[in-house]
Amino acid sequence: MTLVSFVVPAFRVQGYLRECLDSILAQPVADIEVIGVDDCSPDGSGDILAEYADRDDRVTAVRLDRNVGLGPARNVGLDRAVGEYVWFVDGDDWLTADCLVEVAARLRETRPDVLLVDHVRAHWDDTVTRSAMAEVFPIPPGPVTFRLVERPETVKLLHTAWNRLVRRQFLADTGLRFAPGWYEDVSFSYPTLLAADRIGVLDLVCVNYRQRRAGAITRTRGERHFDVFEQWHRVFRELDRLGAEELRPAIFERMMWHYLVVLGNGDRIGPELRPTFFSRVAIEHARFRPPDGHRVPAGVAGLKHRLVAAGRWRTFSALRTASRAGETVRRVAGGARRRVLPPARVGVRRARDAVLRQYQRAERRRPVEENLAVYAAYWYRGYACNPAAVYEAARRLAPQVRGVWIVRRDRVHTLPEGVEYVVAGTPAYHRALARARWLINNVNFPDSVRKRPGTVHVQTHHGTPVKVMGLDQQRYPLGAGGMDYAGLLRRVDRWDYSVTSNSFSTQMWERAYPAGYATLEVGYPRNDRLVTASPEEVLRLRAELDAGLGEQVVLYAPTHREHLPRYRPPFDPERFLDALGPTGLLLMRSHYFHDRDRRLPPPTARGRLLDVSAHPRVEDLYLAADVLVTDYSSAMFDYAVLDRPIVIYAPDWDAYRLTRGVYLDIVAEPPGPVARTFTELLDVFRSGALRSPDAERARARFRERFCALEDGRAAERVVRQVFLGENLV
Template structure:
């Protein structure tokens, strides 16, 4: 029999589900199964589950035809599980590496009805908060088992389903299942402990409990938080049925109930002010209804005072106490903030007077009306006319001519703009005026921190590639790659987004996790790739001629990515040897990452007759169109170029170092878009032997294209314009 069945319900967790499943399947323990339940999720959670089930026989996919909620979805998984033990793990949490052998050893060694495991709260800013394990068990709990009546303090451990591994037959025998509604853990977790004859505790962190910035019910305000009351009522009704066997546990359970109610009420993100009196009144009613005859252990200090106010129904006093505590906390925060402001004030005073005046001008312009016809575009930190914003701009000129489009560019890039494109130079008064008054702001990176999100304005984040390397908040786990990034500042910028443009479901999933905020995702394909689909053979011939490429030449484009953690690194690549391996009718185009032009120093002149440095070429899409083969490493270029269905080679000489230091979302060497070379000699051999064009490479490219390029049909920019500028609704997602 399988030892552990993991039940993983999934609903709106597409950005986190892969990490959850990987954390289970990558454990150094194989006697397990994963029962993954798609609770009719409107995102791509179901597709992710199917993907994992197709490649790992330990994963069983269940797709529900209607959304039933977390508790019933867990019940569905429980009914399908075959393991001796069942472990309910939420789809946005993940297991600690290498924890499962220790869990299995304890399960097989003591055969408990329920094994409690430790956890940490992992916050969006990568901070971790320990659990109450050390407070509840100041001394190591040992490897033996016990009944709850012998150690009632166990009730003070967090009442979740995922921090306990439960014997499946024990659940069946006692009919213990999850109830529908929010706070479903309450009416499951406490009865599990009360009914168990053998409880074990493993004081090892096994679960990372993700504290999401958005999307969790603990950060959702509404009246559904009143559902906590019927969940606790179920606990006490069950205790009534069980009778004297659990009577001595009533005081401890009652104390946990009041603690939980006050925790929910005390969280300002859950209960709206107008609902708080009614919530407090229900706490008072439950206090009177379920108070044990012999009383219960009332907490000391302020918490004890709260309990006494609940008992007497004194809402006004309770509310005043809370207001006083909040005022005290606010005063402390203000004092800390004042100290932190000293250095920024000094820096501001040191700025040039012109910059100060321009910022004041910007603030003044914010008081003028938003221009209902103005759209501002930018790309790559004002480097010029490029990428997705350029494609959207062109589509808007055609489909929404009433919208005036203005580009922001650096002064040294003005000459690269196409004729007829209206622009302002970054840093000028016109620049600040446009940013202050534009209705639409479109960029493939973030606008500066000083830019304010005005009511009625629309910020469109187009991004500039499908991510291989980790981005956003995920970089916190890779400090070498993150450098000195201000993650709090990043989130303030992300909060300005109204729309996030993605080219495939994989990008959508990764951005959900990397940039958690309340924007709307437009999964429509990449506008910049429209040109790759619609370009005519005549246009390609013209582009090749403009670049001095003979029609008979075979063109290879080499486009490596940037290594933020190794600013002076260049992949080992000898252009002269490479073109020799290609043969006499080949041409090599070399393009550095756009980061490399920020210092604007002259580049080394490439003098070989069949090697051309195209790093300064404005539109990379032109280079894709003229190239017959792409050689890259971890660059998003592979996803765009795959639209053309031409050979791609992954040249990854520093893959292991890059993966460990910078962090990646998937293994480009295991799921490549074509042939793979790990050394430069291997790269030469791929071309000499023809492996670049082999059946295996072609099959890999087809699979890659099916996964990442399905939406790039030449109409992505049009879809963005119709929804963002014209207000037309997107087609509804298929499914429940």
């Protein structure tokens, strides 16, 4: 018999849902099932659930044809559950490793109606805070059960559905279900405690409660937060139905605590709604106050209770303002103590930079140039990647937009003829950044750039991520290189649009770069050329590399290792050319972060080995190559658009994924053959495995997942949304 049915509702959690499901399915307990409920989510959550259901028979995916909300979605999962216990786990949270072993043991030992488990709040900055479990139960109850009237302090544990397992037959007997609306946990969690004859507590952290930087209900302002009142009304109706009058003080105190938490959170109740919400709290206080009195908290919390009871909104508001002002003073004072004075003598270069920054600030006070778009790529290295493709499409579709590129002085000579530009660091550069209406880049602009009202920032990115990025790098510090995450988030907050090439990228960027931007999941503009290039153009590009019609051109393009800056994958060009045979041509392209290896090729390889690291457009190399050999580079996703063979050469895969972190297991889900050693790589080419039926099937699956949007019109879609205002989001 199934012991635990996990019900996982999903709505706009595509960036986190895989981690949630993996954390459940990896538990070393066999008798479980997972019921994923797609609450008509507009993102890829439903597809992720279906994907897991296809490959794991423990998973059932349910798609709803309309959005019903978290509570009713949980009910849908509950109705399909067959387990003895039900555990409602939100799609953006995840379980701790192996926690289900102890949970299952406690369930079997005590057979509770409700088993409460511990959790931590996992913040987006990679810090965690403990729950109130240790405060509520300084001495853990151990393997015993009790009724709520025996331990009324239990109500002080967080009232969520995911920190408790509930016996399914108990829910059926009592008729307890989730109500619609926000704060649906309230009217489920407290009534289950009130009705339960056997409550258990397991002092074990089982759930990582994700504190999202963006997208959470608790960070969304609006009138929907008034739903909290009706949810508490349901709690008191259940209390009255059960005749549990002796628990009224404990429930009342918890209700008041909750109301004041919601009222005090500026991310939920805006200033315009705060007086009305306070008035409702005062009414609730009078309506549900126990006739025999209740405990008033000490200190400021008690003062708030008394002000609510007296209906004194102005005094309550003044107290809140004074408290917030005190926090600001303490924060500023602390910062003043840490301030480091600048040196007395300022160098000429620093003084010049300061003058230019002042000039940029002055330019920001001038009107925005309504038809100016500024483009940049790869830290001003030149004209390349997605921004270049968008620029070309904009010249065709939105000729009224004046496009200007930012480029380093030493890279000016690489710009195509007729492209207007400014040199990084010059007054013209600062003026363009300050005045442009549109700013398009495949990396972030410097911190000195400020987001002006009416301007639009477009982050095009420059690859589909294999390795973890952004905030996710906090878990892999060896690859982060002392990253300033607070600064990163300030830069991300400037984005208006994030361009992605597939649903997978969208999911990863949402968790790596949480902010309020809109995603343009339209394909990568730079890949349009791979789709539209003619056979004549391919022949021309091959001829430029001296590649004849009968030659097999192999492009070897490994990525860099931030945690191992001098590491190079073991690769012997001479032996590789021997495996290719006399008609083989090897193109070697190091990552743009790498120092170039300037050694001349051995005499036997000259003419058959080209260093193309400095080639200005990698798309030309993709078109010219018959085969791509790479490791963890995003090149594989772009090259797959061409539907040509790809070989993964991953000699340090185990170390890389553990130290650098990855989103995708490219050994388990590759676009073609995988070689873990150089000898295996040679065998792939010698044996014909490169074009075997298995390789063809792997590439087809890979293309279906990552290249479905690449139809040659991605840049056009970006231009129509960003410059022409045609709504594609």
